[in-house]
Amino acid sequence: MLSFSVTFVISIVNLAVLYFLLRRFLWKPLRTFMNERTERLRRETTEAASAMMNAEELRQRYEDLLANSDEEAEWVLRDAEDRAKERSREIIASAEKDAADAMRRAAEREALEVAHARDDLATEIARIATAAASAVTGRALDGDAERRAAEEFIRVAANMESAHDA
Amino acid sequence: MNPETAEATLSIGEKITEAISIKTIFTIDAFGLHIPITETVVWSWIVMAMLVVAAYLVTRRLSDVPRRPQLLAEAMIEFFDNFVCSLMGPAGKAYAPFLGTIAAYLGVANLLPMLTPVGGFGHEPLFEIKPIMRDINITAALSVMVIVVVLVSSIVRRGPLGWVRSLFKPVAFMLPFNILEYAIRPVSLALRLFGNVLGAFIIMRLIEALMPVGIPVVAGLYFDLFDGILQTVVFVYLSTIFIAEAIHMEAQHE
Numbered sequence: 001m002l003s004f005s006v007t008f009v010i011s012i013v014n015l016a017v018l019y020f021l022l023r024r025f026l027w028k029p030l031r032t033f034m035n036e037r038t039e040r041l042r043r044e045t046t047e048a049a050s051a052m053m054n055a056e057e058l059r060q061r062y063e064d065l066l067a068n069s070d071e072e073a074e075w076v077l078r079d080a081e082d083r084a085k086e087r088s089r090e091i092i093a094s095a096e097k098d099a100a101d102a103m104r105r106a107a108e109r110e111a112l113e114v115a116h117a118r119d120d121l122a123t124e125i126a127r128i129a130t131a132a133a134s135a136v137t138g139r140a141l142d143g144d145a146e147r148r149a150a151e152e153f154i155r156v157a158a159n160m161e162s163a164h165d166a
Numbered sequence: 167m168n169p170e171t172a173e174a175t176l177s178i179g180e181k182i183t184e185a186i187s188i189k190t191i192f193t194i195d196a197f198g199l200h201i202p203i204t205e206t207v208v209w210s211w212i213v214m215a216m217l218v219v220a221a222y223l224v225t226r227r228l229s230d231v232p233r234r235p236q237l238l239a240e241a242m243i244e245f246f247d248n249f250v251c252s253l254m255g256p257a258g259k260a261y262a263p264f265l266g267t268i269a270a271y272l273g274v275a276n277l278l279p280m281l282t283p284v285g286g287f288g289h290e291p292l293f294e295i296k297p298i299m300r301d302i303n304i305t306a307a308l309s310v311m312v313i314v315v316v317l318v319s320s321i322v323r324r325g326p327l328g329w330v331r332s333l334f335k336p337v338a339f340m341l342p343f344n345i346l347e348y349a350i351r352p353v354s355l356a357l358r359l360f361g362n363v364l365g366a367f368i369i370m371r372l373i374e375a376l377m378p379v380g381i382p383v384v385a386g387l388y389f390d391l392f393d394g395i396l397q398t399v400v401f402v403y404l405s406t407i408f409i410a411e412a413i414h415m416e417a418q419h420e
Binding site: 005006007008009010011012014015016017018019021022023025026027029030031033034037 | 201203207214222224230244262264266271310
């Protein structure tokens, strides 16, 4: 039981072999794997932190841009509104001017037509009056005296009509 | 004394003597040598094979999301690295595989006898696994390996002359005691492990012989399970302390 034997030497060899085998198959691969995983996690954590910082910067930049774009959009809207108002004023003014011109031209045309109508009427009345006077006198009116008399008559008749219109 | 009782006592004694004896399973005749291979050596090979196969299977496919065996192996590696480094500093990491190997070998070897099938009522168990550490040759081999590592570490750390000088510290008078320490430490390590394992084995055999029903199960929890783990921890812890002293404390003395 307490005697030393060759088992002692065999056991030393056994333990040495076991040590090298476990170092080869357990410690070395596991340590390498764990170290690589730790390194990878550390790198990924650093990258994630860096990416988060970049994202934060981008977010800040976009927020600034958004804030500025709101102001810009407000300015554009206000400008468009002002332009639209100005344009509408111009259109209304132009339309009013056109309308006034049209009214004036219509009034002038009306006055002209009235004048023509008067002239035509006077001519027609003169012809009728002449015809009537010829029928009354039994002779055709000729000569300057008759014509003046007819015209006088027409003028009086026109004045009487104007007075009547007024 | 009653003759029947005397016969029973003799029978138990014989059984225990037979149990603690170490049988030679076969012999190897090579190079003119006659090498007996004992049952403890065969069981050592079985333990080694179990550990190496388990290590190979665990590390064959390592995954970022570890499964249970890989998790256990990683926890063991990390525990040993931290444990050794806490006592030796960063330089101790190189010793973790050696101490881990001893721990794994001792742990499995001490717990393996629990796999012996239950016998009794006139039936012998199908097979019996006896503690490997009841063989002083194995515990001595473990202790000698530890002390060799201690010695080599000390010499590498301090240099040969520095190591010789360290034998005269703290005073020259301590030389014989310092030399004796290199002999006493492995002896104490080997005998502690051998004595505890053999003692627990004999006590369990006595309990099984005297009270074969029930009690051995409860007693086995202590003598087989707890004592097996405890002796592993004690051996590895003391080995770590000895190596730590060799590479750390001596440097402090300088």
